[in-house]
Amino acid sequence: MEMNFNAPQRQSAVGIVVMFFDTLRQYIKAFFPLLIIWIVNFNKVNKWYLILGALAVVLVVALIAFLKYKNFTFYIDDENEEFIINEGVFNKTITTIQLDKIQQVNINQSLLQRIIGVYELEVDTAGGSNKEGKIKAVSHPLALSLKSRLLENEKKTKTVIASEASQETEQIITDKPFISIGFLTLLKVGITSNYVKSFSLLLIFFFTASDYINKITGHDVLNDGDFDNYVTKGAVLSTLLLFVLFLFGVVLVINLFRIVVRYFDYKITKQKGSLLLSFGLINTKSTILKPEKVQITTVSRNYFQKKMNILEMKIKQATSGEKTKHNAAIDIPGCNTLEKDEILKLLFQQVPQKGYMMKPNFRKLVFSIFLTIVLPLLGFFIVANNVDELNEFAYITPYYVVFVGLILYFGYRNYRLFISDDFIIKQSGAWDISDEIIRKEKIQAITTSQLFWHKGADIGYLTLHTAGGNIGFQLGNYTKIKQYVNLWLYEIETSDSNWM
Amino acid sequence: MPFWKKENPILGRINGCLRLVISVQLLVFSLHQTQKINMENFTNETIDTTNLPKYEEVAFTSLHPNYKKVVLLNVSVFSVIAIIGFSALVFFNKGEFTQTNILTLGSALLVVIALVFFFSLLSFRKKGFAFRNHDVLYRSGIIATSTMVIPYNRIQHVALHEGLVSRYFGLAKIEIFTAGGHSSDIEIPGIAKAQAEDIKQLLMGKIQKQL
Numbered sequence: 001m002e003m004n005f006n007a008p009q010r011q012s013a014v015g016i017v018v019m020f021f022d023t024l025r026q027y028i029k030a031f032f033p034l035l036i037i038w039i040v041n042f043n044k045v046n047k048w049y050l051i052l053g054a055l056a057v058v059l060v061v062a063l064i065a066f067l068k069y070k071n072f073t074f075y076i077d078d079e080n081e082e083f084i085i086n087e088g089v090f091n092k093t094i095t096t097i098q099l100d101k102i103q104q105v106n107i108n109q110s111l112l113q114r115i116i117g118v119y120e121l122e123v124d125t126a127g128g129s130n131k132e133g134k135i136k137a138v139s140h141p142l143a144l145s146l147k148s149r150l151l152e153n154e155k156k157t158k159t160v161i162a163s164e165a166s167q168e169t170e171q172i173i174t175d176k177p178f179i180s181i182g183f184l185t186l187l188k189v190g191i192t193s194n195y196v197k198s199f200s201l202l203l204i205f206f207f208t209a210s211d212y213i214n215k216i217t218g219h220d221v222l223n224d225g226d227f228d229n230y231v232t233k234g235a236v237l238s239t240l241l242l243f244v245l246f247l248f249g250v251v252l253v254i255n256l257f258r259i260v261v262r263y264f265d266y267k268i269t270k271q272k273g274s275l276l277l278s279f280g281l282i283n284t285k286s287t288i289l290k291p292e293k294v295q296i297t298t299v300s301r302n303y304f305q306k307k308m309n310i311l312e313m314k315i316k317q318a319t320s321g322e323k324t325k326h327n328a329a330i331d332i333p334g335c336n337t338l339e340k341d342e343i344l345k346l347l348f349q350q351v352p353q354k355g356y357m358m359k360p361n362f363r364k365l366v367f368s369i370f371l372t373i374v375l376p377l378l379g380f381f382i383v384a385n386n387v388d389e390l391n392e393f394a395y396i397t398p399y400y401v402v403f404v405g406l407i408l409y410f411g412y413r414n415y416r417l418f419i420s421d422d423f424i425i426k427q428s429g430a431w432d433i434s435d436e437i438i439r440k441e442k443i444q445a446i447t448t449s450q451l452f453w454h455k456g457a458d459i460g461y462l463t464l465h466t467a468g469g470n471i472g473f474q475l476g477n478y479t480k481i482k483q484y485v486n487l488w489l490y491e492i493e494t495s496d497s498n499w500m
Numbered sequence: 501m502p503f504w505k506k507e508n509p510i511l512g513r514i515n516g517c518l519r520l521v522i523s524v525q526l527l528v529f530s531l532h533q534t535q536k537i538n539m540e541n542f543t544n545e546t547i548d549t550t551n552l553p554k555y556e557e558v559a560f561t562s563l564h565p566n567y568k569k570v571v572l573l574n575v576s577v578f579s580v581i582a583i584i585g586f587s588a589l590v591f592f593n594k595g596e597f598t599q600t601n602i603l604t605l606g607s608a609l610l611v612v613i614a615l616v617f618f619f620s621l622l623s624f625r626k627k628g629f630a631f632r633n634h635d636v637l638y639r640s641g642i643i644a645t646s647t648m649v650i651p652y653n654r655i656q657h658v659a660l661h662e663g664l665v666s667r668y669f670g671l672a673k674i675e676i677f678t679a680g681g682h683s684s685d686i687e688i689p690g691i692a693k694a695q696a697e698d699i700k701q702l703l704m705g706k707i708q709k710q711l
Contacts, residue, residue, distance in 0.1 A: 318679065444654045444680035448556075449646030461644070465684030485649070486552040493634035493651045499679070 003145045008073035008086070014116050015137025019065035021112055022136070027061060064089060074135060076149065083123065083150060085133050095133050097123055103293065103317070105147045109284040119143040123150065151288070179339050181266035181279075181332075185310060189263075189334040190256035192304040193312060193432070199251050263333045268343070275346060277330065289330055291347045292498060293317045295442050295468025299340060300434030310334045313343065316468035318499075344437075348423075352437050355420025361459045361475040365412040373404055407431070417462075417473045419484055424464065426471050441497035442466045446485050450478060467499065553632070555649055560628030560639050566669040567690025568624050573665055575620050579613045629688045631699065636676060638686045648686055652706040654678050660700050662693070672696040676703065 028035065038050065067089045074085045076099070083102070085095040104124035113120055113136075121143050123133035138146070264281035271288070278286035295318055301311035313332040332343070341351050377397060384390040411430035418425040426436045443464050450460035460478035462485070464471045473481075586609055590602055597605075622642050630637040635651040661673040672693045676686040691699065 444678040445648060445650040445684040445686075447646050447648040447684075449641060449644045451644045461646075463683075465678065465680035467679040467681070470680070470683055482554070482556050483549065486554055487547070487549050489555060489635060489649060489651060490547070490552050493653065496653070499654070 003142065003149075005074075005076040005146060005149055006078055008075040008084075010073055011069065011135060011137045012118050012139050012142075013069075015118055016065050016069045017116055018113060018118065018137045019068045020062055023061050023065050023068070024058075027057070072135075074133075083133065085135070097133055099150065102150055104288055104290075105150050106288070107143050107147060107286045109280075111282050113137065114282075114284070121146060177267040177269045179268040179335060179342070181263065181334050183260070183264075185334040186260050186263055186266070187256065188305075188308050188310050189312065190259040191252055192302060192308065192310070193259075193333075194255055195251060199247070202247065202251055202254065259333060263331075266333065268332070270346070275343070277332070287330055289315060289317070294347050295438065295466045296471065297344070297347060297437045298434050299344075299437065300429065300432050302432045309336045311337070311340055313340065315347075318467035348437075348439065350422075352423040352425060353420045354418035354425055355423070356418065358417040358419065358473065358476045358480060360412065360415050360473070361457065361477075363454075363457070363459070364415065364475045365408065368408050368412070369405070372408065373401055377401070415474075417476060424471070426473060436471055438464065438466055438471060440488055440491060441495065442468075442499050443488060443492060444499070446488065448478075448481060448485055454478075555632075555635075555637060555647065558630045558632065558637055560630050560637070562628050563624065563688075563690035564671055564692050566671055566692075567666075568621070570663075570665050570669055570671065570690065571620050571624050572617075575617055578616070582609060582613065624690075627690075629691075631702070636686060636703075638688055648684075650676060650678055650684070650686055652703065654680075655703060655707055657707070658700050658703045660696055661687075666690070674699055 042050075068087070071089060071092070072085075072087045074083070076083050081099045083097045083099060085093075085097075087093050087095070102123055104122075106122040106124065108120045108122060109118075110120070116137070117139075118137040119140055121135040121138055261281045263279045266279040267277070269276040269278075274291065275289040276286065277289060278284065294315055296316040298314040298316075299311055300314070305311055312334065315330045315332070317330070335343070344351050377400075380390070380397070384394065407430040411428070414427055414429055414433050416427040418427065422440055424438050424440060428434060428436075444467060445465040447463040447465070448460060449463075454460060454475075458478045459475045460481060462473045462476060462481045586606070590597055619642060623640070626640060626642055626645060628639045634653075635649050636655075637647060637649050639645065639647045656677045656679055659675040659677070661675055662671075663673065666672065666689070670693050671690050673687055673689040674691060674696050676688075678684045
């Protein structure tokens with residue numbers, strides 16, 4: 001559908017509702033403490049004043065929302081090839097985005113937007129994080145049309161480059177998703193991944209909650225004196241075990257829930273040589289992934305996932321703003337080996353080979369053992385010598401040593417750098433084994449460094465900087481590293497390869 | 501149209517003066533610029549990886565001797581502040597400290613200051629830079645010596661920075677930015693102002709050539 005975007009236009013009229021709730025949310029956030037006071041003193045204040053006040057607030061917010069809607073216009077300036085957004089009630093802002101700087105156009109939908117039936121359009125640019133455009137409420141056809149118009153311009157400039165010619169031939173849009181991640185796969189992913197992340201989230205929640213209860217009731221939940229009374233010391237271990245098991249169960253359920261909500265109905269569609277991803281149960285997100293902008297591709301899986309033949313992928317695109325760095329990663333939560341190869345082929349035109357394998361020196365293992373086992377234990381025993389109560393926990397130390405030792409050993413065993421003609425792959429991780437894949441030409445800068453006492457052992461550090469983050473390898477054979485750095489520099493400097 | 505392709509009057513002028521201002525040493529560099537692969541005499545021989553130019557054997561240029569003064573001045577200011585702070589602390593809490601306490605703490609402070617001086621000088625000596633035909637190298641670090649290499653065709657932009665103290669000594673800092681974020685930028689301090697200008701123009705020329 002072709003639409004004309006040359007004249008300034010407003011969002012969908014129903015967008016006022018979105019603006020309204022947005023503004024309301026902002027105000028509630030800002031006046032949260034005041035609200036609390038109101039609620040606490042609910043009975044003391046004259047109720048009529050309260051109701052009138054609330055009404056007034058709603059009216060003001062509605063007025064602001066209306067003005068926001070009224071003053072928000074957007075259009076494309078064909079002459080200067082710019083996309084322009086005007087906004088603001090009291091402070092007017094004009095955002096100008098040069099069309100060929102647009103990296104990505106995302107169409108998202110939050111729950112509210114879904115109820116009303118509008119979409120949000122988000123324009124990502126290559127320059128800085130503050131220069132991003134966001135249109136809160138447009139209809140679906142308009143969003144699609146505007147998106148294609150915004151991206152089409154980029155195509156126009158790109159076609160000049162010969163390498164892009166191959167993409168032109170496959171311009172047929174295939175609307176049928178070539179990978180869709182089913183509910184079952186999401187369940188599998190949910191029970192096998194992100195233990196650490198969920199666990200830390202849970203811990204944070206637990207502590208903030210106990211802190212909260214603390215403040216309200218004046219009781220310290222964690223260190224309550226009663227605790228000792230009804231838990232005999234012999235039972236501490238079994239209680240602890242039960243507690244851990246319980247936590248583990250909670251983590252599993254939360255994880256499952258999180259992943260299903262976040263990635264529900266995950267579809268990947270091929271579109272003009274790029275990938276179109278869409279997912280989400282409550283908030284639907286859709287993103288375009290352009291192979292040439294991909295910097296680091298991470299493929300990871302753990303033992304369970306290997307048995308179930310699923311793996312996770314994370315794709316980092318080029319970003320410039322530090323702030324958006326972690327948002328720029330695109331997750332593909334679950335796909336099988338075949339699908340992974342398909343995606344990799346689309347991104348790299350081939351499945352990356354591993355090639356030469358570089359192992360870390362054994363000192364890496366020794367040093368990490370020293371840092372995470374020897375030092376903490378030493379500290380513990382020194383303190384425990386003086387504080388008698390701590391001695392009771394000494395029986396935990398062997399478990400700690402075995403547990404951490406195993407993690408370190410497997411982490412060391414999996415720590416590898418693979419170098420082939422086109423790719424550099426860093427493998428790491430103890431439980432979740434991940435491969436970070438970069439193409440050689442994506443390297444922006446290289447740092448090599450060596451501690452002076454490692455000169456004799458001929459080992460050192462290598463860091464490859466890309467526009468999507470760094471890849472580092474510790475304590476590899478320094479002669480080999482230097483040799484490869486020279487080769488990479490030679491290859492980067494003699495070719496005009498496009499890194500973005 | 502991307503920003504770097506836009507007509508920039510300042511850049512244009514800088515390019516204009518480029519040939520005039522550039523020092524002989526830098527002229528040699530610019531003459532050796534990237535040769536575009538010519539389709540007619542295109543060859544594709546196996547690269548002898550052992551005979552590639554070795555970045556680790558490059559002779560590094562050390563920073564300007566004046567920069568040592570800048571470093572010393574900075575460290576001195578720091579030391580003076582630390583000593584004043586310490587004295588004030590002792591002076592206002594006379595009762596809290598015994599004679600031996602003051603002596604041990606004072607000597608500890610002096611040792612720390614001496615160490616800072618020592619390491620600053622050492623780190624000055626360790627810093628060095630080199631401009632090759634196709635990339636820029638910067639070496640730094642006392643305990644771990646690290647070398648960073650940025651190929652010219654990955655440079656996004658170049659900036660010249662003059663600190664207050666550095667300006668007094670006629671020095672400037674060159675900042676070289678890539679798309680790889682903060683960790684992959686090179687900052688070379690302690691270069692004579694005129695030379696820094698030359699280097700900046702050389703790099704600008706290289707970037708323009710790429711595009």
